Amino acid sequence: MRSMKLFGACLALLAIVGCSPKPAAESTAPAVAAAQPKPVASVLDLMLGQIDPAADFLWESVATISTDKGIEERQPRTDAEWAEVRHKALAVIEGANLLMLEGRRVAHPGQQLSEAGGEGDFTPEQSQAAVDADRATYLAYSEAMRGVAELLLAAIEKRDIDAMLENGGVLDETCEQCHRKFWYPNSPLPPGA
Ligand code: HEC
Numbered sequence: 001m002r003s004m005k006l007f008g009a010c011l012a013l014l015a016i017v018g019c020s021p022k023p024a025a026e027s028t029a030p031a032v033a034a035a036q037p038k039p040v041a042s043v044l045d046l047m048l049g050q051i052d053p054a055a056d057f058l059w060e061s062v063a064t065i066s067t068d069k070g071i072e073e074r075q076p077r078t079d080a081e082w083a084e085v086r087h088k089a090l091a092v093i094e095g096a097n098l099l100m101l102e103g104r105r106v107a108h109p110g111q112q113l114s115e116a117g118g119e120g121d122f123t124p125e126q127s128q129a130a131v132d133a134d135r136a137t138y139l140a141y142s143e144a145m146r147g148v149a150e151l152l153l154a155a156i157e158k159r160d161i162d163a164m165l166e167n168g169g170v171l172d173e174t175c176e177q178c179h180r181k182f183w184y185p186n187s188p189l190p191p192g193a
Contacts, residue, residue, distance in 0.1 A: 039104035054091035096146030120186030141178035
């Protein structure tokens with residue numbers, strides 16, 4: 001009877017700490033493998049679905065537009081508009097983090113660029129080979145984009161239009177920098193560059 005009781009107590013304990021005479025292990029980490037992020041979107045998916053639309057929204061959110069009715073100074077004004085540009089900056093920042101995720105492919109098998117490229121532009125396969133050959137640069141360019149987008153975020157949080165314009169321009173350069181290496185390395189430089 002007594003041993004049965006002990007066994008029962010041991011079973012109850014087992015559920016909590018395991019019925020082992022050994023002292024509890026020092027680590028409190030669960031025994032299961034740690035959860036890992038899993039890249040599902042391709043780089044092209046991230047460009048088209050997240051980074052490009054968010055960046056376009058940011059670039060278009062501050063502008064001086066002249067129409068027949070006069071000059072329109074476009075900028076976020078309401079709290080909701082400011083919240084929206086803030087979220088777009090975050091989408092670019094976190095997009096950069098997603099680009100850096102180990103195992104993310106430039107394209108899914110058979111996936112093509114949405115528009116036919118110019119002569120000498122990399123296909124997604126060629127782009128993948130270039131990224132594989134120089135991942136450090138690919139990561140550095142992703143980080144550069146994230147850094148500028150963080151400056152843009154800070155400008156938005158201060159509602160500083162000049163800093164938004166300035167960092168918006170630099171953001172464009174960071175896209176271009178990575179594309180010149182991993183997308184259209186043979187395209188002629190724009191005049192004055
Ligand atoms: C770290 C590198 C990197 C950065 C930074 C980057 N891109 Fe890209 N982008 C790529 C690669 C790689 C491709 C695909 C090239 C290929 O397939 O030949 C691409 C493709 C694209 C495409 C074409 C997608 C399609 O299917 O037609 C767009 C649009 C684009 N990027 C927008 C942007 C914008 C906007 C930014 C900046 C806000 C940006 N990218 C920043 C690497 C980058």
